[in-house]
Amino acid sequence: MLLALLLIFFLPGFTFVKALFPRKEEIDEEFGTLYQIVLGIGMSIVIMILVGIVLGSLPLVNGRGQFTSVNIILLLSTITILLFIIGIFRGAYPILTDFVRKVKHGEKRRLV
Numbered sequence: 001m002l003l004a005l006l007l008i009f010f011l012p013g014f015t016f017v018k019a020l021f022p023r024k025e026e027i028d029e030e031f032g033t034l035y036q037i038v039l040g041i042g043m044s045i046v047i048m049i050l051v052g053i054v055l056g057s058l059p060l061v062n063g064r065g066q067f068t069s070v071n072i073i074l075l076l077s078t079i080t081i082l083l084f085i086i087g088i089f090r091g092a093y094p095i096l097t098d099f100v101r102k103v104k105h106g107e108k109r110r111l112v
Contacts, residue, residue, distance in 0.1 A: 007076055012047040014040030015083035022092035051075050 017039045024032025027039075051072060058066040091097055 007073070007080070008048055009044050010040055011044070012076055012080045012083065013043030013045070015080050015087055016040070016043045016047065018087040018092040019083045019090060022087065022090040047079060048076070051079070 014036065017036050021027050021036070024036055026032075027035045052067070055067045055071055055075065056065070060066075087093060088096055088100070
């Protein structure tokens, strides 16, 4: 239940905000993280409404609509993953970016 609430009300919007504003200082220096969280919740609701519009406009299959829980989960997960990848390329997640850079260039950890 908690994962479903996160997927619907937080993750899509938060990854969207991180893709738009990779660093928290771009929004506000003092309350950047708080603003990203609040904008993430608001944008998740907007993204969920758009997902509902898209699924509601698809044609019926065997007399049933496309507005099912599986379709909602798949579409929201796909949107979240794509926005997360865009955020990685824009530098929104510095720890992950450093890890990807080290793996890409073949740097190995020294065991001293």
